[in-house]
Amino acid sequence: MSIYVVDSNVFIQAHRAHYPLDVAVSFWAKVKQLAYEGKIISIDKVKDELYDKNDELEAWCRANLPDNFFKNTDEVMEAYTQVIGWAVSKSAKYKAAALNEFLDANEADAFIVAYTLNDHANRVIVTHEVAAPNATNKIKIPDACDALHVGYVNTMEMFRQLGESF
Structure with missing residues (x-):
């Protein structure tokens, strides 16, 4: 069975738009x-994105996620180099700001792809991003996944694949 590697937007969009913490308790x-x-699971870079706002979502994550939920990405530098190599090879397609954002070592996107790529037979990314192969202003996680043969799903598809409901 696959392990699902959760992007920060899954938490953020769920909390802000669809499943507020005080209403969607079962979610x-x-x-x-x-x-x-x-x-x-998720990665340390996602933790950094979630834990920089000092808000209700951060408090929920701190109180409810296990200590080992956010995995260290130091072990995936070879895969990260592969992801970055792919992005740089597409530099003629993307605007400089898009490439710079994706290459920023403080941003989670390239690292979540690398972490999943490092064990792609057993890991799948969960993200709300959708592929946008013709976009020039942002490198989307699904586009990197498609190029590097990494699986990805949205939140509801993850629940379906796991046979879960709430």
Whole structure:
């Protein structure tokens, strides 16, 4: 069974738009359950993105996710180099700002692709981003995944694949 590597936008968009913490309690209980079962994980760069706002979502994550939920990306530098190599090879296609954002070592996108690529047979990215192969202003996670043969799904598809409901 695959392990699902969750992008920060899954948490942020769920909290802000669809599943507020105070209303959609069963959604967040399911996220917590899947995290403790090891079916979903994330990476340190996503943690940095979630833990920089000092808000209700950060408080929920700190209180409800297991200590080992956010994995260290130091071990995936070879895969990261491959992801960065792909992005640089597309530099004629993307605007400089898009490439710079994707290459920024403080941003999670390239690292989440690299972390998943490092064990792509057993890991799948969960993101709300959708492929935009003709876009020039942002490198989307799904476009990098398609190029590097990394699996990705949205949140609801992850729940379906896991046979979960809430």
